[in-house]
Amino acid sequence: MPELPDVTVYIEHVARRTVGHPLERIRLASPFLLRTADPPIATVFGKVVRRVTRLGKRIVLTFETEKKKDEELHLVIHLMIAGRFRWKPHGTGIPGKIGLAALDFGPAATKSATEKDAGTLIFTEASSKKRASLHLVRGQAALLALAPDGLEVLDASTEELADRLRSENHTLKRALTDPHLFSGIGNAYSDEILHHARMSPVKLTSRLTDDEIRTLHASIREVLVTWTDRLRARSGEFPEQVTAFQPEMAVHGKYGKPCPRCGGRVQRIRYADNEMNYCPACQTEGKLLADRSLSRLMRGDWPKTLEALEAKKERGRASLPE
Numbered sequence: 001m002p003e004l005p006d007v008t009v010y011i012e013h014v015a016r017r018t019v020g021h022p023l024e025r026i027r028l029a030s031p032f033l034l035r036t037a038d039p040p041i042a043t044v045f046g047k048v049v050r051r052v053t054r055l056g057k058r059i060v061l062t063f064e065t066e067k068k069k070d071e072e073l074h075l076v077i078h079l080m081i082a083g084r085f086r087w088k089p090h091g092t093g094i095p096g097k098i099g100l101a102a103l104d105f106g107p108a109a110t111k112s113a114t115e116k117d118a119g120t121l122i123f124t125e126a127s128s129k130k131r132a133s134l135h136l137v138r139g140q141a142a143l144l145a146l147a148p149d150g151l152e153v154l155d156a157s158t159e160e161l162a163d164r165l166r167s168e169n170h171t172l173k174r175a176l177t178d179p180h181l182f183s184g185i186g187n188a189y190s191d192e193i194l195h196h197a198r199m200s201p202v203k204l205t206s207r208l209t210d211d212e213i214r215t216l217h218a219s220i221r222e223v224l225v226t227w228t229d230r231l232r233a234r235s236g237e238f239p240e241q242v243t244a245f246q247p248e249m250a251v252h253g254k255y256g257k258p259c260p261r262c263g264g265r266v267q268r269i270r271y272a273d274n275e276m277n278y279c280p281a282c283q284t285e286g287k288l289l290a291d292r293s294l295s296r297l298m299r300g301d302w303p304k305t306l307e308a309l310e311a312k313k314e315r316g317r318a319s320l321p322e
């Protein structure tokens with residue numbers, strides 16, 4: 001799933017090409033992509049894009065309106081896991097199979113436009129599960145209702161971070177990836193952040209000391225800012241290679257590979273449609289989370305979800321390494 005660094009870079013590119021341009025029309029490959037009926041999608045046709053912003057992992061295009069600011073139109077795009085953008089010449093057709101929609105932008109309508117040319121933003125989803133979505137809403141309240149109230153980690157103070165972490169008792173991995181607690185962090189960057197902070201993904205948030213929270217906060221900033229800069233630098237004309245698996249990642253997608261810090265083998269715990277990757281030497285005092293005690297606890301079954309893992313861990317009490 002595109003997370004904060006990928007979404008930030010997407011927004012910069014989409015903003016550069018669309019702010020100040022009229023959205024002439026939206027061509028939909030499937031009517032199911034659009035999850036709202038009111039206001040009708042045609043309401044936004046011909047309107048000029050005022051700004052492009054991030055709401056959690058969503059991308060929001062806000063349009064100029066003659067009406068009051070609280071009645072602005074917002075087009076909200078959620079890429080989910082496999083949603084991606086391409087920027088193509090104006091009027092380019094929607095690619096078969098993976099194409100979801102095409103948004104045609106006319107030539108610049110205002111002086112504020114960075115680029116003057118018309119073009120088409122193609123929205124694709126390379127997955128049989130079509131989960132990406134498009135919403136058109138009017139007004140700030142309707143916009144905010146679309147996203148969970150996760151903390152914006154790059155704007156937050158350490159105290160705010162601590163409040164969120166201690167508001168519920170979860171494993172660090174689950175807390176960081178819960179969009180109701182934190183905004184924009186998913187499976188990939190949570191692995192990287194926890195490795196950077198040298199913390200176990202299954203450490204419980206209630207047991208974090210103030211020092212540990214300060215360390216975690218520094219790692220969140222360092223990992224997200226470094227990766228945003230890195231992705232920005234390599235994005236070229238338009239980000240075409242958006243993936244959760246990057247060669248320079250330390251542990252995410254690196255099962256069995258050497259940890260770049262200590263050279264030990266990266267390990268993982270898999271559950272239904274996700275996994276956590278970690279370095280035992282750097283993060284769990286050398287202990288394997290998938291060792292016999294965990295296997296016994298799981299009775300040979302891997303947990304289907306992080307919630308199930310937490311429940312089993314709770315029942316297993318302190319027998320698991322942290």
Ligand SMILES: [Zn+2]
Pocket residue numbers: 259260261262263264279280281282283
């Ligand atoms: Zn290591």
